């Protein structure tokens with residue numbers, strides 16, 4: 534998808550259309566994001582920092598266009614092929630026209646140019662699957678092969694909802710909803726996870742009392758289930774081996790009511806730094822952030838066979854989170870998958886070494902790719918007969934998650950698979966094992 538029509542008419546090249554300085558702000562924002570040299574939300578945050586004159590509402594409008602384009606980029610680029618002007622301008626115009634928003638016309642009579650009218654009126658059902666659902670070929674092949682392809686692909690094009698996890702150490706759902714309501718934020722409980730709330734609209738959450746006082750934390754409800762699957766209990770030693778900025782660390786620390794110890798390990802010190810203010814807000818005193826060089830870091834030796842539970846929330850393709858991170862479709866490099874698979878295996882091995890006899894090991898991804906999910910879990914089991922798979926859905930249902938014990942696809946294997954079109958959460962995979970010897 535990179536190339537062809539998208540390369541034509543770059544900004545500042547004397548091409549027809551608007552010059553970059555005069556281009557509408559959503560077009561300039563797209564110019565900043567589309568080179569994909571960094572994650573889209575980082576590029577957009579930087580763009581907003583450079584434009585302090587923009588108000589909250591303007592930013593929201595621009596973010597909506599940018600993310601709509603990222604979600605639908607392949608379809609829009611196809612529809613924009615016959616248009617004139619720089620690609621960012623054409624993509625923004627297609628986005629606006631297909632969302633029923635006004636588009637600035639350059640024609641004297643105010644009518645849309647013919648190409649844009651065609652782009653507005655075309656029925657995507659007439660287009661090939663990968664273009665229709667805006668997936669790169671490598672991912673379209675995987676998704677089109679599934680029985681639920683149409684529903685899954687459609688769900689991946691929707692914006693993700695904003696889910697919160699109530700900090701059980703400080704509040705409960707009723708009290709958190711009341712605190713949010715004080716700041717005009719409406720939220721409803723979700724059945725799937727016992728501490729999950731779904732926020733209505735896009736309010737200014739981070740300035741609300743519920744957020745600043747650590748009653749709630751932003752976390753997809755599916756992600757909350759993965760932390761629950763670890764089953765951390767008061768007083769235990771738990772290792773979160775790929776803790777990142779600590780979404781699941783925080784959930785586990787709260788479940789342990791600030792007793793015991795959660796070692797939050799990651800090779801990215803900057804990500805772990807982002808965990809610190811979150812710990813403070815949540816009042817979690819049982820977490821020890823631990824920056825490691827790799828999964829073989831000798832710092833981990835002292836935890837060998839000591840952990841009651843280990844979570845390996847492995848680095849992965851992120852294909853389950855495309856609602857939230859649509860730029861991954863265009864930044865993701867399928868040739869890097871082999872390296873990721875090796876890393877996942879190595880981290881899972883390292884995690885297993887830390888589990889004490891009788892303890893639990895959870896492997897989780899936010900991927901839709903069987904190679905990163907079922908195949909990895911099966912490979913691990915074949916090499917580690919001392920780890921016995923436990924039925925994940927039954928485990929979660931036993932803790933109050935609103936999911937059926939039986940796999941919806943009738944699969945008896947005991948893995949957890951969460952899907953946006955079916956479960957209303959991001960796409961996740963998880964396996965839970967008990968170390969029996």
Ligand SMILES: C[S@@+](CC[C@H](N)C(=O)[O-])C[C@H]1O[C@@H](n2cnc3c(N)ncnc32)[C@H](O)[C@@H]1O
Nearest residue numbers: 775776777779780781799800801828846847848
């Ligand atoms: C899926 S993210 C973790 C998200 C996090 N658990 C959460 O809930 O927010 C994967 C993390 O693995 C980390 N990582 C990558 N390779 C690693 C390794 N060899 N050992 C430990 N962490 C690693 C990455 O830095 C990244 O933060």
